[in-house]
Amino acid sequence: MIPFTKPTLDEATISAVGDVLRSGWITSGPKVLELENELSKMFGNRPVKCFANGTATMEIGLRIAGVGPGDEVITTPISWVSTSNVILAVGAKPVFVDIDPVTHNIDLNLVEKAITPQTKAIMPVYLAGLPVNLDELYSLAKKFNLRVVEDAAQAMGSRWKNELIGSSFGHRSDLVSFSFQANKNMTSIEGGCLVMNTPEEATLAQKLRIQGVTRSGLDGMEVDVLGGKHNLTDVNAVIGIHQLKQLAEFQIKRIALAHEYFSQLRNTRLIEWGLELPPHNFSDTNWHMFQVVLPLASLKITRSNIMQDLKDLGIGTGVHYPIISDFKLYRDLGYQSDETPIAQRIGKSILTLPLFPTLTFNEVSLIVKSLESSFKKYL
Numbered sequence: 201m202i203p204f205t206k207p208t209l210d211e212a213t214i215s216a217v218g219d220v221l222r223s224g225w226i227t228s229g230p231k232v233l234e235l236e237n238e239l240s241k242m243f244g245n246r247p248v249k250c251f252a253n254g255t256a257t258m259e260i261g262l263r264i265a266g267v268g269p270g271d272e273v274i275t276t277p278i279s280w281v282s283t284s285n286v287i288l289a290v291g292a293k294p295v296f297v298d299i300d301p302v303t304h305n306i307d308l309n310l311v312e313k314a315i316t317p318q319t320k321a322i323m324p325v326y327l328a329g330l331p332v333n334l335d336e337l338y339s340l341a342k343k344f345n346l347r348v349v350e351d352a353a354q355a356m357g358s359r360w361k362n363e364l365i366g367s368s369f370g371h372r373s374d375l376v377s378f379s380f381q382a383n384k385n386m387t388s389i390e391g392g393c394l395v396m397n398t399p400e401e402a403t404l405a406q407k408l409r410i411q412g413v414t415r416s417g418l419d420g421m422e423v424d425v426l427g428g429k430h431n432l433t434d435v436n437a438v439i440g441i442h443q444l445k446q447l448a449e450f451q452i453k454r455i456a457l458a459h460e461y462f463s464q465l466r467n468t469r470l471i472e473w474g475l476e477l478p479p480h481n482f483s484d485t486n487w488h489m490f491q492v493v494l495p496l497a498s499l500k501i502t503r504s505n506i507m508q509d510l511k512d513l514g515i516g517t518g519v520h521y522p523i524i525s526d527f528k529l530y531r532d533l534g535y536q537s538d539e540t541p542i543a544q545r546i547g548k549s550i551l552t553l554p555l556f557p558t559l560t561f562n563e564v565s566l567i568v569k570s571l572e573s574s575f576k577k578y579l
């Protein structure tokens with residue numbers, strides 16, 4: 201079976217985990233600090249804090265941005281549901297804006313119309329690792345005095361104008377949230393990190409991470425804000441440290457495989473039959489996923505027919521993502537998926553094909569041929 205994704209964990213990583221387990225200190229400690237320092241160096245010495253997962257990272261990002269009850273946050277309905285769940289969790293209201301039909305990210309041209317006096321922040325998602333136009337995003341934020349919490353969960357290693365997402369060398373950047381969940385380009389099994397602007401924000405992040413606690417001296421402790429339990433462990437952090445070292449190497453493989461997908465797919469009749477390919481982008485995205493859009497209306501098939509055919513041939517696929525506003529929780533809150541028609545179509549027809557560093561070109565060939573033979577059945 202070819203899974204849609206698979207982590208690459210080498211023996212050095214496995215043995216480093218053993219070292220932490222034997223060290224006598226297994227929860228948050230020196231390895232978390234080391235990972236944070238490495239990440240901070242990578243992001244131009246900006247403050248970085250790690251958390252137990254990307255969801256907690258985003259939620260703390262929203263709290264640091266001052267988002268709370270009565271506020272609105274503009275976001276995309278095509279994301280992992282945690283993006284809008286955390287907006288609800290801090291007591292604010294997610295406002296869904298339709299997506300761009302090519303990038304599948306929030307359509308920045310539609311954001312201005314969605315801004316109200318209650319709007320506090322914009323939360324863009326970089327689906328499959330492809331960022332939005334950061335110049336446009338930050339000029340909107342500046343014009344309307346909004347905070348930005350970038351859901352860069354999938355965008356570790358992605359770039360905008362040749363600068364890493366999360367760094368702010370040439371463009372503006374506000375709060376940037378990454379996930380290290382098992383499927384991501386670098387993983388700590390579960391985990392995440394937030395890139396911030398100031399030492400004050402980092403101090404608040406640290407407090408929100410563990411029960412609002414500030415320690416001083418040998419026995420001093422104060423609590424002045426309601427925090428949670430969101431710390432990353434050293435066992436997870438040491439995996440992250442090793443993955444970070446290999447991130448560039450992983451990315452080279454992902455890029456080569458994405459090129460291979462394009463050249464193989466263009467040798468088939470799939471595009472003629474209406475298959476939509478992802479943007480041919482080899483400057484910005486980290487190729488976290490290779491996603492196609494199925495021409496369901498013209499082929500009169502369902503996505504699950506295609507997924508089942510591929511599964512029968514030993515090929516795993518994924519759906520990232522169904523439209524959030526169609527989930528019962530959101531319908532019950534009054535959201536309607538037909539308010540964002542492009543997202544509605546993409547949510548029903550997007551399909552993630554396998555892509556991970558150890559996938560081979562022969563497997564790409566098998567996947568593409570299998571997709572073509574599945575389509576033929578439904579023409």
Ligand SMILES: Cc1ncc(COP(=O)(O)O)c(C=O)c1O
Pocket residue numbers: 253254255256279280282283325326351353354379380381390391392
């Ligand atoms: C776009 C997006 N946002 C948020 C998250 C949440 O990250 P985590 O699963 O680490 O909580 C994920 C990861 O699954 C994601 O893909």
